[in-house]
Amino acid sequence: MGANSRLTIAVHALAWMALAARRGLTQMTSDEVAASVNTNPVILRRSLGQLRAAGLVTVRRGAGAGWSLARPPEQISLLAVYDAVEQDSLFGMHHTEPNQECPVGRGIRPVLDRVYGDAEQAVRRELDRTSVADVLRQILHSQTS
Amino acid sequence: MGANSRLTIAVHALAWMALAARRGLTQMTSDEVAASVNTNPVILRRSLGQLRAAGLVTVRRGAGAGWSLARPPEQISLLAVYDAVEQDSLFGMHHTEPNQECPVGRGIRPVLDRVYGDAEQAVRRELDRTSVADVLRQILHSQTS
DNA sequence: CCTTGTCGTAACAGATCCTGTTACGACAAG
DNA sequence: CTTGTCGTAACAGGATCTGTTACGACAAGG
Numbered sequence: 001m002g003a004n005s006r007l008t009i010a011v012h013a014l015a016w017m018a019l020a021a022r023r024g025l026t027q028m029t030s031d032e033v034a035a036s037v038n039t040n041p042v043i044l045r046r047s048l049g050q051l052r053a054a055g056l057v058t059v060r061r062g063a064g065a066g067w068s069l070a071r072p073p074e075q076i077s078l079l080a081v082y083d084a085v086e087q088d089s090l091f092g093m094h095h096t097e098p099n100q101e102c103p104v105g106r107g108i109r110p111v112l113d114r115v116y117g118d119a120e121q122a123v124r125r126e127l128d129r130t131s132v133a134d135v136l137r138q139i140l141h142s143q144t145s
Numbered sequence: 146m147g148a149n150s151r152l153t154i155a156v157h158a159l160a161w162m163a164l165a166a167r168r169g170l171t172q173m174t175s176d177e178v179a180a181s182v183n184t185n186p187v188i189l190r191r192s193l194g195q196l197r198a199a200g201l202v203t204v205r206r207g208a209g210a211g212w213s214l215a216r217p218p219e220q221i222s223l224l225a226v227y228d229a230v231e232q233d234s235l236f237g238m239h240h241t242e243p244n245q246e247c248p249v250g251r252g253i254r255p256v257l258d259r260v261y262g263d264a265e266q267a268v269r270r271e272l273d274r275t276s277v278a279d280v281l282r283q284i285l286h287s288q289t290s
Numbered sequence: 291c292c293t294t295g296t297c298g299t300a301a302c303a304g305a306t307c308c309t310g311t312t313a314c315g316a317c318a319a320g
Numbered sequence: 321c322t323t324g325t326c327g328t329a330a331c332a333g334g335a336t337c338t339g340t341t342a343c344g345a346c347a348a349g350g
Contacts, residue, residue, distance in 0.1 A: 004237050108160060115272070
C-alpha cells in the first residue's frame with residue numbers, strides 16, 4: 001500500500017508548534033514549520049489548512065500572519081489529526097463490479113465492508129489513545145537534552 | 146490514501162474457491178477465478194502467486210493445471226491473507242529526513258514508529274478474528290438462495 | 291494609502307503505484 | 321507431441337503524492 005506521509009507531516013507540525021508554544025512562541029509561519037519538517041512551505045500550508053478545517057489550529061492572515069494551536073496539545077488526539085488529513089478507507093473494494101451471477105460476487109461487498117469497518121475502528125481506537133502532547137513528551141523524554 | 150484492492154481480490158478468490166470446493170470442485174484455473182472477480186486472469190495469477198508463497202493455496206502446472214486451497218477455509222484467517230498480499234505499512238514516514246537541529250525533527254520517528262506499530266497490531270488482531278470460511282458463511286447467509 | 295509579509299491556491303513536473311492487457315516461454319498430463 | 325495452463329516480462333493508462341513556482345488576496349502598520 002503506497003502509504004502517504006500526511007499523518008506524519010501533520011503530527012510533526014503540531015508537535016513542533018506545541019513545543020514552540022511552551023517556549024512562548026504561540027504563532028508560527030508555514031515557513032517556520034516547514035523548516036522543522038524539512039519540506040516545502042506549500043506542503044505545510046496544505047496540511048495546516050486541513051487541520052484548520054478540522055478546528056485543530058487557527059490562522060491569521062495579512063502581515064504578521066501565522067498559525068497557532070486552537071487548543072492545548074493534550075486535547076488533540078492523533079485520531080483527530082487522522083480524521084483531519086485522511087479520508088480514504090484503509091482497504092479498497094473491487095475496481096470493477098464483481099460477477100453478479102456468482103454468489104460470492106453478489107454478496108461479498110457488504111461482508112468486506114463490515115470487516116474493513118471493524119479494522120478501521122480498531123485503528124481509530126488506537127490513535128485516540130495518544131495525544132500530540134503525548135508525542136511531544138515521548139520525543140523530549142528520549143533525548144538527553 | 147489510495148488504498149489498493151489486493152486484499153479484496155485475494156479474499157474474493159479464496160471465498161469462491163472455498164464455495165467451489167464445497168461443491169466438489171477442488172481445483173480451478175485462474176480464468177475461472179477471474180470470472181467471478183470480473184478481472185483479468187493475470188491479476189489473479191499474480192494474487193494467487195502471493196497466496197501460494199504464503200502457503201495458503203497450491204498450484205498444479207502443465208495440462209489440467211489449476212489452483213486449490215492448501216487448507217480448509219476455517220484455517221485461513223484474513224490476517225494470513227493480509228500478510229500474504231500486503232507488505233507496506235499503513236502510514237508513511239517523512240519522505241525527506243526531518244531537520245536534525247530541531248528536537249522534534251530529531252526525535253519524532255521512533256515515537257511515530259511505536260504509535261503506527263500499535264495501530265497496525267490493532268488491525269492485525271481484528272483481521273485475525275475472521276476466516277475465509279466466516280466470510281463465505283456470511284455471504285451465503287445474506288442471500289435467500 | 292501604501293508597503294510588506296504571509297496565506298490560499300492554481301498549475302505543473304516527476305516519481306511511484308495500481309490495474310489491466312498482450313505476449314510468450316516453461317511446464318506437465320495424456 | 322499436442323494441448324492447456326501457469327509464470328512473468330513488458331507496457332499503457334490512470335491515479336496519487338510530493339515538491340515547486342507563481343501570483344492574487346489579505347491585513348497590519350506606518
